Amino acid sequence: MSTCKRLIINCGASRVTAAVISSHGGSLKIEKLVTKDLEYDLSNEEAILPSVGAALKVLQAHKLSGKATLIIPGNQVLTKAIRIPHIEEAKRAQIIAFEAQQNIPYPLHEVIWDSQVVGDDGVELEVLFIAAKSNLVDDFCGYVSAAGFSAEGISAATVLDYNTLQFAYPELDDDVLLINIGARSTNLLFRNPEGFFVRNIQLGGNSLTQNIADSLGKPFVQAEALKHRFFDEKNGYSGDDSGAQLLNKCSESFMRRMSQEITRSIVNYRRQKGGVAPKRILLNGRGSLLQGLAEQLSTTQKVPVEFFDPLRNVTVDGSIDTDIDVLRMQTSEIIGEACREMVPDSAGVNLLPESIQSAMAFAQKKPFVLIAAACLALAPLPAWLAVKNAHSVYSEQVRVIESGLQPLQSSQAQIRDYQAQAETTSRAIERVEGLVNSKSNWIQFFAELQGSIHQAEDVWLDKLNILREQSADGKSSYEVLVEGQLLVREAVNGAENVDEDVLSDQLKSLRASFEDSEFIVSSHSPVITWTKLQEGLNVLPFSINLVVDPAKPL
Numbered sequence: 001m002s003t004c005k006r007l008i009i010n011c012g013a014s015r016v017t018a019a020v021i022s023s024h025g026g027s028l029k030i031e032k033l034v035t036k037d038l039e040y041d042l043s044n045e046e047a048i049l050p051s052v053g054a055a056l057k058v059l060q061a062h063k064l065s066g067k068a069t070l071i072i073p074g075n076q077v078l079t080k081a082i083r084i085p086h087i088e089e090a091k092r093a094q095i096i097a098f099e100a101q102q103n104i105p106y107p108l109h110e111v112i113w114d115s116q117v118v119g120d121d122g123v124e125l126e127v128l129f130i131a132a133k134s135n136l137v138d139d140f141c142g143y144v145s146a147a148g149f150s151a152e153g154i155s156a157a158t159v160l161d162y163n164t165l166q167f168a169y170p171e172l173d174d175d176v177l178l179i180n181i182g183a184r185s186t187n188l189l190f191r192n193p194e195g196f197f198v199r200n201i202q203l204g205g206n207s208l209t210q211n212i213a214d215s216l217g218k219p220f221v222q223a224e225a226l227k228h229r230f231f232d233e234k235n236g237y238s239g240d241d242s243g244a245q246l247l248n249k250c251s252e253s254f255m256r257r258m259s260q261e262i263t264r265s266i267v268n269y270r271r272q273k274g275g276v277a278p279k280r281i282l283l284n285g286r287g288s289l290l291q292g293l294a295e296q297l298s299t300t301q302k303v304p305v306e307f308f309d310p311l312r313n314v315t316v317d318g319s320i321d322t323d324i325d326v327l328r329m330q331t332s333e334i335i336g337e338a339c340r341e342m343v344p345d346s347a348g349v350n351l352l353p354e355s356i357q358s359a360m361a362f363a364q365k366k367p368f369v370l371i372a373a374a375c376l377a378l379a380p381l382p383a384w385l386a387v388k389n390a391h392s393v394y395s396e397q398v399r400v401i402e403s404g405l406q407p408l409q410s411s412q413a414q415i416r417d418y419q420a421q422a423e424t425t426s427r428a429i430e431r432v433e434g435l436v437n438s439k440s441n442w443i444q445f446f447a448e449l450q451g452s453i454h455q456a457e458d459v460w461l462d463k464l465n466i467l468r469e470q471s472a473d474g475k476s477s478y479e480v481l482v483e484g485q486l487l488v489r490e491a492v493n494g495a496e497n498v499d500e501d502v503l504s505d506q507l508k509s510l511r512a513s514f515e516d517s518e519f520i521v522s523s524h525s526p527v528i529t530w531t532k533l534q535e536g537l538n539v540l541p542f543s544i545n546l547v548v549d550p551a552k553p554l
Contacts, residue, residue: 003022003023003024004022004023004024005020005021005022005031006020006021006022006023006069006338007019007020007064007066007067007068007069007149008021008068008069008071008334008337008338009056009059009068009069009070009071009149010071010157010330010333010334011052011056011070011071011072011073011140012038012073012157012182012183013038013048013073013075013182013183013184013185013204013206014037014038014182014183014184014205014206015035015036015037015038015055015330016035016036016038016052016055016056016059017033017034017035017036017330017331017334018033018034018035018059018062018064018068019032019033019034019331019334019338020032020033020064021334021335021338023338023339023341023342026342027313027314027315028167028313028314028315028335028338028339028342029314029315029316029317030314030315030316030317030320030327030331031317032062032064032317032319032320033320033322033327033331034059034062034064035322035330036055036058036059037055038051038052038055039051039054039055041220041221049136049139049140049143050143052140052143053143053144053146053147056143056144056147056148056149057146057147057148059147060147060148065148065149066148066149066150067149067150067151067152068144068149068150068151068152069151069152069153069154069155069337070140070144070149070151070153070154070155071154071155071156071157071160071333071334071337072132072140072154072155072156072157072351073157073182073184073185074156074157074158074182074185074186074187074200075182075184075185075200075202075204076132076136077130077131077132077156077158077200077351078104078111078129078130078131078132079128079129079130079156079158079198079199079200080100080103080104080128080129080130080131081118081126081127081128081129081197081272082096082099082100082103082126082127082129083099083124083125083126083127084096084099084124084125084127085123085124085125086120086121086122086123086124086125087125092115092125092127093115096115096127096129097113099129100113100129100131103129104129104131106133109134110133110134110135111131111132111133111134112131112132112133112134112137112351112352112353113129113130113131113132113351114130114131114349114350114351115127115128115129115130115349116128116130116159116347116348116349118195118196118197118198118347119194119195119273126195128159128198130156130158130159130349130351131351132154132156132351134353137154137351137352137353138353140154141154141352141353141356151352151356152352153350153352154350154351154352155337155348155349155350155351156349156351157180157182157187157333158187158198158200159189159196159198159336159347159348159349160332160333160336160337160347160348161178161180161187161189161284161332161333161336162189162191162196162198162336162346162347163335163336163337163339163340163343163346163347163348164310164332164333164335164336164339165178165189165191165282165308166339166343166344166346167313167335167336167339167342167343168308168309168310168311168312168313168314168335169312170313172191173193174278174279174280175190175191175192175193175275175276175277175278175279175280176190176191176192176278176279176280176281176282177189177190177191177262177266177278177280177281177282178191178281178282178284178308179262179281179282179283179284179285179288179297180284180285180288180308180332180333181204181205181258181283181284181285181286181287181288182204182205182285182286182287183204183205183206183286183287184202184204184206185200185201185202185203185204186200186201186203186204186258186261186285186287187199187200188200188201188262188265190266190269190273190275190278192273192275192276194275195345196347197269197272197273199265199268199269201261201265203257203258203261204287205227205286205287206224207254207257208227208250208251208254208287208290209223209224209227210223211250211253211254212226212227212246212247212250215246215249215250216246226247227247230244230247231247231251231289231290231291251290251291251292252292254290255290255292255293255296256296258293258296258297259296259297259300259301262297262300262301263300263301266278266301277301277303278301278303279303280303280304280305280306281297281298281301281303281304281305281306282305282306282307282308283297283305283306283307283308284307284308284310284328284329284332285329285330285332286329286330288307288329289329294306294307307328308328308332309328310328310331310332310335310336311324311327311328311331311335314335336348441519441552441553441554442554444519445517445519445554448514448516448517448519449461449482449514449517451513452510452513452514452516452517453484453510455513456506456509456510456513458486458487458488458489459484459485459486459487459510460484460485461482461483461484462483462484462485463481463482463483463484464480464481464482464483465480465481465483466478466479466480466481466554467479467480467481467545475550476550476553477547477550478547478548478550478553478554479545479546479547479548480520480545480546480548480554481543481544481545481546482514482543482544482546483541483542483543484541484542484543485539485540485541485542486503486506486507486539486540486542487538487539488503488533488538488539488540489538498533500530503528503540504526504528507526507528507542507544508525508526510526510544511523511525511526511544514544514546515546517546518549518552519548519549519552519554520546520547520548520549521547521548521549522547523544523545523546523547524544524545524547526542526543526544527542527543527544528540528541528542529541529542
């Protein structure tokens with residue numbers, strides 16, 4: 001038989017555990033295992049995903065990458081037991097979706113969901129509806145991709161212990177309760193000969209930490225470190241120490257709450273399933289190592305309590321130096337995912353978004369698509385060879401035609417030169433015709449200027465310039481710049497006796513008389529050079545810009 005290897009990564013609330021597991025026949029072997037504790041404030045839920053992303057990147061240093069199956073903890077998913085009519089499998093999804101929408105607190109389109117049949121009495125099906133928020137899964141997939149992994153599937157830790165229980169304890173046929181205590185929540189798996197029932201309660205190791213933090217008035221991070229130092233090592237505290245008494249009190253409170261939640265869950269299980277109480281309790285998860293918890297549960301539930309060993313029937317590679325007792329506490333979900341194909345009626349869901357599943361399915365088919373594309377690309381080869389031969393014949397004909405075109409092309413170039421010369425001559429003729437046509441306009445315009453100067457008195461013109469401009473849109477503008485001088489009779493008595501306003505008004509009057517010409521549409525205010533007058537001369541130079549009417553050009 002062939003050996004199949006899988007990379008499975010359990011992204012818990014306090015640590016990420018990655019394992020390379022090979023399966024051969026009906027056996028499993030853990031070939032490699034890496035654990036990375038999450039570094040964030042465990043009381044801040046929004047910091048979980050970034051911390052998971054950082055931990056996943058650390059795994060690359062251990063040469064772990066590529067395709068992987070991810071496991072998300074029970075506190076990140078919604079698990080709901082619903083009952084639907086016994087119908088064919090093809091129609092179940094629609095009925096499950098309808099029933100689930102009536103029982104979950106948010107719209108169905110906001111979640112990614114899957115289902116697991118856990119009971120069938122021939123009339124009704126008991127189904128576990130398992131869902132996670134779409135935005136959470138999308139963000140999670142983003143961190144997974146950024147760390148260099150390709151998600152083959154996203155499984156929910158809630159149901160995987162069922163597979164592990166069957167794989168590790170195949171001889172077990174009693175009603176059993178498997179309690180897996182994590183950092184933020186606890187998974188309760190009720191297993192009976194007819195199937196199983198799961199429930200996730202929001203009570204875990206962090207609950208004890210928060211109780212310690214509240215009792216001591218310390219930050220959550222310090223309380224977490226104190227918890228591990230006290231309960232794992234028993235350092236620095238005597239039996240009658242007030243600090244030890246307080247910590248023991250917090251521990252007893254946590255165990256009472258856990259026992260009450262378990263009792264409530266058993267009652268709920270018996271009411272829904274109509275079954276009997278568990279005959280045996282199995283503990284797993286690092287939170288179950290709390291001293292006195294097993295004894296407390298055994299006393300309150302009146303059943304034997306022992307620790308669950310998921311590594312039964314599993315081989316551990318000798319290169320893994322992690323303590324075996326620690327491995328038992330943190331590999332149950334990973335083993336449950338790895339043995340899904342090895343146990344009867346296995347449990348498991350896939351919360352990987354449909355878009356990513358489709359992309360992965362296409363990636364698997366990509367080699368075949370490339371081969372088909374190559375065959376399709378070679379299909380036109382015969383036609384291409386025929387076209388190539390025809391192209392050679394046509395190329396020879398084109399060469400003969402081009403040799404005959406050379407004299408014609410020379411004549412064509414000469415014709416184009418003659419055409420350019422003709423266009424240049426035509427434009428010159430047009431300009432001459434314009435000057436001839438404007439001759440009478442100039443005679444009339446000069447007569448009007450002479451009349452305006454005569455009327456103004458003491459004024460004569462020294463210079464007249466024509467300013468012609470053509471805009472980008474082809475329109476022409478004309479201006480006539482007249483420059484002259486005004487005789488100032490008062491200047492003989494000194495420049496200080498001259499009234500500049502009167503002289504300015506006199507020039508503005510001259511400008512207005514220029515504007516009365518039918519050839520002028522407007523003008524600019526006269527520019528007066530007062531310096532000449534101030535130097536003692538009795539003349540005042542000025543210039544006026546006259547805008548010519550385009551309809552009557554000069």
